[in-house]
Amino acid sequence: MNEFSRLSWSGDQVDALTEIMNIGIGVAAKNLSEMVAEEVFLSIPEIRLVSRSNISEELLSQNPEGMSFVFQDFCGSINGRSALIFPIKKSFNLVKALLNNVVADDEMTEMEQEALSEVGNVILNACIATLADTLDLHMEVEIPQYVRGGAVNVLLAGDDVLDHSRTNLFCAVNFKTHQSGIDGYVLFLLELPSVKKLRISLEQFLQKIM
Amino acid sequence: MKLMVQDNPVIEDNSLAAILLTIFDKTEIGGIVLNCDRRVAIWNQKMTSFSGITQDEAYGETLDTLFENTLLIRFTKAIDQAMRSGMSSVLTHKFHGLVMPLYNSNGGQLMYTLYVKPLNVVNSGRWCLIEIHDVTNVEERESRLRDITMERRESETRLRLLTDNLPAVIHQVTISDDGEKEVSFLSRGVEQLFSIDYEYACHEPDFLRSYVVAHDVDRFDEAVSEVLETFDERNVVVRIDVHNRSTKWVQAFFRARENHMGQTILDGLYLDVTAEKISEGELRRHATIDSLTGIFNRRHLLELSEREFKVACRYASPLSVLVIDVDHFKQVNDTHGHDKGDEVLTILAQTIQSALRQSDVFGRLGGEEFVVSLPHASVSAAYTTAEKLRKMVEKTIFSKKGLSVTVSIGVAEVKPSDKAISATLKRADLAVYEAKRAGRNCVVADYKIT
Numbered sequence: 001m002n003e004f005s006r007l008s009w010s011g012d013q014v015d016a017l018t019e020i021m022n023i024g025i026g027v028a029a030k031n032l033s034e035m036v037a038e039e040v041f042l043s044i045p046e047i048r049l050v051s052r053s054n055i056s057e058e059l060l061s062q063n064p065e066g067m068s069f070v071f072q073d074f075c076g077s078i079n080g081r082s083a084l085i086f087p088i089k090k091s092f093n094l095v096k097a098l099l100n101n102v103v104a105d106d107e108m109t110e111m112e113q114e115a116l117s118e119v120g121n122v123i124l125n126a127c128i129a130t131l132a133d134t135l136d137l138h139m140e141v142e143i144p145q146y147v148r149g150g151a152v153n154v155l156l157a158g159d160d161v162l163d164h165s166r167t168n169l170f171c172a173v174n175f176k177t178h179q180s181g182i183d184g185y186v187l188f189l190l191e192l193p194s195v196k197k198l199r200i201s202l203e204q205f206l207q208k209i210m
Numbered sequence: 211m212k213l214m215v216q217d218n219p220v221i222e223d224n225s226l227a228a229i230l231l232t233i234f235d236k237t238e239i240g241g242i243v244l245n246c247d248r249r250v251a252i253w254n255q256k257m258t259s260f261s262g263i264t265q266d267e268a269y270g271e272t273l274d275t276l277f278e279n280t281l282l283i284r285f286t287k288a289i290d291q292a293m294r295s296g297m298s299s300v301l302t303h304k305f306h307g308l309v310m311p312l313y314n315s316n317g318g319q320l321m322y323t324l325y326v327k328p329l330n331v332v333n334s335g336r337w338c339l340i341e342i343h344d345v346t347n348v349e350e351r352e353s354r355l356r357d358i359t360m361e362r363r364e365s366e367t368r369l370r371l372l373t374d375n376l377p378a379v380i381h382q383v384t385i386s387d388d389g390e391k392e393v394s395f396l397s398r399g400v401e402q403l404f405s406i407d408y409e410y411a412c413h414e415p416d417f418l419r420s421y422v423v424a425h426d427v428d429r430f431d432e433a434v435s436e437v438l439e440t441f442d443e444r445n446v447v448v449r450i451d452v453h454n455r456s457t458k459w460v461q462a463f464f465r466a467r468e469n470h471m472g473q474t475i476l477d478g479l480y481l482d483v484t485a486e487k488i489s490e491g492e493l494r495r496h497a498t499i500d501s502l503t504g505i506f507n508r509r510h511l512l513e514l515s516e517r518e519f520k521v522a523c524r525y526a527s528p529l530s531v532l533v534i535d536v537d538h539f540k541q542v543n544d545t546h547g548h549d550k551g552d553e554v555l556t557i558l559a560q561t562i563q564s565a566l567r568q569s570d571v572f573g574r575l576g577g578e579e580f581v582v583s584l585p586h587a588s589v590s591a592a593y594t595t596a597e598k599l600r601k602m603v604e605k606t607i608f609s610k611k612g613l614s615v616t617v618s619i620g621v622a623e624v625k626p627s628d629k630a631i632s633a634t635l636k637r638a639d640l641a642v643y644e645a646k647r648a649g650r651n652c653v654v655a656d657y658k659i660t
Contacts, residue, residue, distance in 0.1 A: 034283070072298070115304040118304075118305055121298075125291065129297060133295070141295075141296060142327075143327060144300055
C-alpha cells in the first residue's frame with residue numbers, strides 16, 4: 001500500500017486495478033477450462049505493487065531452485081512487459097495437470113515444457129485484454145516467450161538497462177490452481193510514464209462509473 | 211505472386227515487396243495472411259503442402275469456408291483478438307489435436323505450433339498473420355529419446371537389483387589417459403560387507419586399499435599393478451580394518467581391459483572370506499592344540515620335537531628333552547574328582563609354560579605326562595632347568611584348599627646314536643621311572659652319553 005501511495009495512487013484506484021485483475025484472471029480460468037475440457041480454478045490471494053529493486057530479491061528468495069517464466073511484451077497506450085512466473089518444479093506440475101499426462105517430472109520434454117507458452121499466453125492475454133477493454137486502452141501484444149530456469153534479469157531488463165533507482169510499477173498477482181496447488185505470479189512491468197498513464201486511465205474509468 | 215486487397219492487385223512487379231513476397235511464399239513455415247475482412251490475402255506454398263488447398267482456391271476465402279467449420283474455437287477467437295485488440299496468441303498441438311486439418315509430408319497428422327499475430331497495414335486497419343511451424347520431427351525425436359531413456363533406466367534398475375542383493379561387492383573404476391580415476395559402478399553390498407558408507411565409496415576409487423592393513427598393502431598393490439599391466443586376472447586375499455573395530459578377510463578378484471575410448475576399466479569383485487579364514491584357523495588349532503590345557507597336543511609336540519631333532523643333528527648342536535609326570539595323579543582324581551584333576555593339569559601347564567623360553571617346545575604327551583624339548587641345551591643345563599621346574603611346581607598352590615602337587619622329571623640328551631627323537635624320549639621316560647622309584651618329586655637325568 002505504501003508504494004501505491006508514494007506514487008499518489010488513491011485507494012479507489014488500487015481497488016479498481018485489483019478488480020480488473022480479478023476479472024482478467026477469471027476470464028483466464030474460463031479460457032483454460034475450455035481448452036482442457038475440465039474445470040481450472042485460479043484464485044487471487046493478493047495483488048501488490050512492488051518496486052523493481054525488491055522484486056528480484058523476492059522472486060529469488062521464494063524460488064531458490066529457479067523459475068520458469070512466460071513473458072509477453074506490449075506497446076501502445078501503455079508500454080511494458082507482462083509475465084507469468086512459476087517455481088521451476090511446479091511449472092511441470094501445471095502442464096502435467098492440464099495435459100492429463102502421467103509422465104514423471106524429469107522426463108518432460110522440451111515440447112511439453114513449451115506448452116507452458118500457451119498457458120501463459122491464455123492467462124496473460126486474458127489479463128491484458130480485460131485491462132485494455134475496461135480502460136479503453138489500445139495495445140499491440142507480441143507472442144509469448146518461454147524461458148525455463150532463467151535469470152531474473154532476463155525477465156526484468158527488457159530493452160532497458162536494469163535501473164534500481166527508478167520506480168516502476170510491478171503488479172504482482174499470486175494465484176493458485178485447483179488441484180496442483182501451484183503458486184505463480186502475474187507480473188506487469190511498466191515504465192514510469194506508463195505507470196502514470198495507467199493511473200490516469202483508472203481515474204477516468206472511475207469517473208465514468210461513479 | 212499476387213497480393214489482392216478487395217480485388218485490386220497491389221503488387222505485380224519486381225519491386226522489393228515482390229521479392230519479399232516470394233521469400234514468404236517459399237519459406238518452410240506455413241504462412242497465411244488474412245485481411246481486415248478475414249479473407250485470405252496470402253497463402254504460401256507450405257500451406258498448400260500442409261492442407262492440400264492451392265493458392266488460387268484459397269485467395270479471398272475465409273478460413274471457415276476453406277475448412278468447412280472444422281476450426282477450433284480457440285483459434286477463431288485468437289484471430290478475433292488479433293484483429294480487434296492487437297493480441298498475439300500461440301497454440302500448441304499438445305493442447306489441441308487439430309486446430310486445422312493439416313497433414314505432413316508422410317500423409318500423417320501434422321504436429322505443429324501455431325502463431326497468430328496482428329499486422330498493422332497502413333490505411334487498412336488490422337490484418338492478421340498466421341504462422342504454422344511443423345514440429346512433427348521434433349516430437350518423433352523426443353519420443354524416441356524418451357523410449358531410450360526408459361529402457362536405459364529399466365536396464366539400470368535391473369542391474370542394481372541384481373547386484374545390490376549379491377553377497378559380494380562389484381566395483382568398477384574407469385581410468386583415463388591422464389590417470390584420473392572414477393568409480394563407474396559400485397554395488398550397494400559394500401555397506402553391509404565392509405561397513406563402508408556407499409556415498410563415500412562412490413567418490414573414492416581407491417577406497418578398498420585405504421582399508422587394507424599395513425602388512426598386506428604391498429601384496430594388494432602388487433596384484434593391482436600386475437592386472438593393470440598384463441590385463442590378466444589376479445586375486446589376492448587381504449585383511450581389512452573396519453573402523454578399527456574388527457578385522458575382516460577379503461578376497462579381491464581383479465581384471466582389467468581397455469574400452470572403445472582408450473580408457474582402462476578395472477573390474478573388481480570382493481568377497482568376505484572372514485568365516486572361511488576363521489574355520490581354517492580353527493581347524494589348524496584343533497590339529498595342534500590340546501583342548502584342555504591349551505598347549506601343544508601330542509601330535510604337534512612330537513612333530514615339533516622331531517623338527518628340532520633334525521636341526522640339532524644338522525648343526526651338531528645339543529638338544530635335550532624333559533619328560534614330566536605328575537605324582538599320584540590318580541589319587542588326585544579319586545580324592546578331588548576329575549574336574550579338579552583337569553584343573554590341576556591346566557594350572558601345571560600354565561606354570562611350566564611361563565618358565566620356559568620362546569624356543570622351547572612344550573606339550574602334553576598324554577594323560578598326566580608332559581614333554582619339554584630344549585634346543586641348545588646339554589643334559590646338565592637341562593637338568594638345571596628341570597630342577598627349577600620341579601621346585602616351582604612344588605611351591606605352587608593348586609587350589610584354595612591348599613592342594614599341592616609334585617612332579618617327577620626325567621632328563622635325556624640326544625645321542626649320536628639316536629635315529630629319531632623317540633629314542634631320546636624313551637630314555638627320558640626310563641629316567642622318570644627311576645625318579646618315581648627314588649620317591650617321586652625329583653629329577654633324574656640319563657647321563658649315559660654313548
